[in-house]
Amino acid sequence: MLPAALRRTRAIAVKELRQMSRDRLTLAMVVGIPLLQMMIFGYGINYDVRHIRAGVVDLANTQASRSLVADIGSSQVVDFVAHPAGADELRQMIISGTVHAGLYIPPDFERRRLDASRPVAQVIVDGTRPGVDTAVRAITDAPLPGRAGLVARATPAIEVLTEFNPERRTAVQVVPALIGVILSMTMVIFTAIALVRERERGNLELLITTPVRSLELMVGKILPYIGVGLVQTTLVLLVGVLLFNVPINGSLFDLYVGAALFIAATLGLGLVISTAATTQFQAMQLGFFTLLPSILLSGFAFPFEGSPVVVQYIAQALPLTHFVEILRGVILRGASLSDLWWPVTKLAIFVVLAMAVAVARFRKRLD
């Protein structure tokens, strides 16, 4: 016979699993959301910017200027879709959003070619669109084919070696971190709702008159969802490996331990939310409120090294930040959990804190 506390915890967990298996919407969320998001994000997010709509103004219109336009166009970074008459019209087209970049070749192009101190042409970039600037800059850095008369460029002084992702494929950078993002989306909302739903349906009033303790209730509620989260992790990993050829360089065991820790942290956060929310709608809102900073600040989308110090502190308080670190470390760099002891420790601290807050805030009372 199990100790009473364990029996009550197990009773809650079994009940939770039963309810979950009967709720088709929840089941669809468990499987459907990860698959759908993997497809959308895996294919959709691409930092390798190509085919930017651009305009070209060639006021020189010499053979050399025409081959410069052809060379830049053949890089595929920009597509020259418009040929405005002058600089003003090009600018207007950028303002209206018809094109996002432009190449301006001045009438004295031929003279500039012979003068190394002056640029031969100008590239105009719409600075409001992230990524465009960097991408277009890259083509200007690229050595153009050494055509006769063009100013020759020296080879770069420093060579860059991109480790663990030599082809610099976005999918390799994004897909591992996506595990964390997808888990965040579903897990916080699952637990936030699981407790609030019982409050709304009146189950909680009955439950708090039974001998079940707050900690038993909380642990019993999150245990089944840790299982669900690991299933989701597996699904996302499978899609990542099969569809996006993401290599798994580290140990799967380490990966699952890290995932379980992160899931517990996220579920704990969901429980804290559920002690504050009185309706499922509020719980959803609060869940989304934590989701956006997680996605934007965790280093999933862009490095947080450039953010102000305060924002970096906020990022440190988000479990996803540490999990993204663990995911990229284990999956791509082949790191072990002992290499990643610091993010692992921070996640563990988060789990303990979240559970403590949830248990402390949850009262077996109605007032």
Added chain:
Amino acid sequence: MSAAAGAAASAASSAADAAIEAHGLTRRFGDVVAVDHAELSIPRGQIYGFLGPNGSGKSTTIRMLCGLIRPTSGTIRVLGLDIPRQSESLRTLIGYMTQRFSLWEDLSARENLTFIANIYTLERHHAARRIAAAIEEYRLAEFLDRPAGTLSGGQKQRLALAAATLHEPPLLMLDEPTSAVDPQSRRDFWEGLFALAARGTTILVSTHYMDEAERCHELAIFDLGHIVARGSPQQLMRELPLQVIEIETEDTTGARAALRGLASLRSLAQLGLRLHALLAPEETDAVARVERLLAEHGVRASVRHAAASLEDVFVGATLPRAGASR
């Protein structure tokens, strides 16, 4: 009586025979006084009723007695335990049924009972025996494997009572358990309560049905947060401090108009072709007075003294308190 009940009984040996004692029990929600200095002494083994309209403080009182809401002031002892301080020790000793069906609607009846048995950590064989007994006693077999959400009001009530009594608590607190149930199911439900009381369970039940209140051993009538009357139903009916005059007439509208000016009239209620008038005790020769008034207004009626019904008691007890009664 179960082992748990026995333990509670010995724990409470000092508290004489009362299962529940409350003194000066008060609860405020902001400016609203939901319960105002309630005094309660509920003996063991009785069915004790809280009768009162919605919002009269019945539910708040029950919730305070089981430790779900803390009183603003006052003291509570339930089965010898100091509430709310010792609420957790009370958990295994009470069964609680909420106003609203609060078992899990997406679990079957059997799964709900199994869950409750595990939450109260009943030993496995004992749990199986208790569940089998509950299925038998509350006729659950016909819908045992159906989701609880699909059951009728009466079936849900039987299931909820089975769940509340699975761990054989010596004290049951039922908050308007029959508000969503048809009359036949209500009768069945009360059969169940009498059977439990006969086995020594103390039952506290709130209701706004007169027929249910009349079945209780003892009653407390709630109005606007106050307990305005208490005693056995018979005693309350016998000792109603008002005269009940029954008027039988075809012209009830005329009779109402005729009696409007009567200063001693406290209340006038219609039951089909009969009117029940509650008159202050000072009114001497009330029947003659009423007959004269009706005749003056040309209303033909037969008028007589009647024994008070529980409804008369309730109406009398919940009259606006601006009157002389308090």
